[in-house]
Amino acid sequence: MQAHAEVVVGGGITGAALSYELAKKGFGTLLLEKYSTLKGATRYSYASLPYWSGTTDLTNQLFQEAKQHHHDLSEELQTDTQFRELDLLLTIATEYDPEKIATNFSQYNIVPRLISVEEACEIEPLLNKQAIVGALTVSQGHVSPEAITLGYCQAFTRLGGQIEIAEVTGLVKTGNNATHPYPERITGVYTTDKTYHAANIIICAGGISRNFLKSAGIPTRVYFTHAEMLETPPVELQLNTLVIPAVEKRLNSEAVTSTIELEQMWDEPGHEFVPFSLDAGAIQFKNGSIRIGQISRVLTDPHAKVDPVKSEVAMRVEIGKVLPALENLPATWHHCLVAYSADDLPLIGAIPNVEGIHIFSGFTSPFALVPPLAKRFANYVAGENDEIIKQLSPSRFMDN
Structure with missing residues (x-):
């Protein structure tokens, strides 16, 4: 058994960017990814950055933050993200x-x-x-999905972050039963050969997020x-x-x-x-x-x-x-x-009614919005107030 402050499940653009931002804030972070080479939606994306497409004050602000973020990101990550207009x-x-x-x-x-x-x-x-x-x-804007994701991963490991190639097979649960009659809590993840415990588990598994959480009895509208x-x-x-x-x-x-x-x-x-x-x-x-x-x-x-x-x-x-x-x-x-x-905005934050588990998924424009929102979410996890992250909480669907 190994213990960490944060365990991030999924090594695409969402998991790579968030792991890096968490490590920047000083969290001991483990990134778990099933494949040793990039696959899935990150790998096969167009990786476009539609800064022009905001339609509300919220999305306009996020796209403007994204534009500035990408102009500086190659220098910050010490890699060429192949950003261009x-x-x-x-x-x-x-x-x-x-x-x-x-x-x-x-x-x-x-x-x-x-x-x-x-x-x-x-x-x-x-x-x-x-x-x-x-x-x-x-x-x-436009970037290379492979280059930017690799850049995040390399910068993450330079900060002391740990990446393990392992398939996550389930969640470690406590509570909400006769033996432990207190609120259900996720305390770790199972992989095919190890168990990792953490203060927080963050699901960045893209399109498989819904079914992975459902298999653990956790509903979410992604x-x-x-x-x-x-x-x-x-x-x-x-x-x-x-x-x-x-x-x-x-x-x-x-x-x-x-x-x-x-x-x-x-x-x-x-x-x-x-x-x-x-x-x-x-x-x-x-x-x-x-x-x-x-x-x-x-x-x-x-x-x-x-x-x-x-x-x-x-x-x-x-x-x-x-x-x-x-x-x-x-x-x-x-x-x-x-x-x-369900509303074209990502789900970011604690999953309602279950302690210790968060989600960072459901991005319509991931390559544009993930970098600024990963930074905001890491700051939020570190205790900073952020009204935008609160607006993107999965709890917004509780009454729908």
Whole structure:
């Protein structure tokens, strides 16, 4: 048995950033990650930083903090996060009215500019002008998901933090039974070969967070989609922008499947609440590789199987309509779980009615919002008051 002040479960961007910030505050922190190489939603993300997309005072503040954070982060972590600014093109398909689509973006902190087909093709020559009736454009940030996560992990270990490659199989519980009739408390985690005890356990397990907590009898309103994408090796072809559709079907799927009415069904495997969505987009990284996506499926079983051959064909057909040069590039299909919440805001803080366990998950824009919120949450754990962290507490759903 080993004891720590904090045990963080999950070594993606959320767990890596939070572990680093906790270590900065002087907490003895253990980061537990199942895989020795980066996998999951962090690995297969576009890693975009949509600073422009705040719609409330809260999200505007967080995105502005994120922008400043990323400008300084490479120096702080002593690594190149590959941070850059690039043009985002939100393509408008031929079945839509560009002016009407543009009004859907009028509530954002920085309103994307509506441009013609010709202007869009000047910005991104690989676009198929026959497939769109216009586009919206705005500048936003971008990083390498692998580089920034590795940078956080290395900085964490330099501060004395400990990383163990181990699969967490359960939670150590005390209380709430005849022998110990006091409030239930989580005092540690079980892995396949060890038990680790800690003052606090923090779940940063992304899309698997819900099912992991459910297996311990702990409900939480975090959900997941099965996301699929294609990744090419480095190619000579040059994609200048991040291209995604202006009408993202995935966002609507998340909104309609995270209601309280479906809560019980989420705990039953085998449900598919809505047909899968396919949002054809692409981003090229600094090493020349391109990620093409994405299919999103709302399946209540985190281990559900999907047909990679059919998915790859569907993604290639759709990206071929918008960016024909990408359709037949050699690429590998990948699948992961992506976490989301019932209100587009992450769940951060103590899980109600159970002592000793916290969650840091459900980020809609993780690469933008995780760095500032990891810092805020670590400060909060250290005893500092933070009204933003209080607003993001899982307890906000207690009456819903």
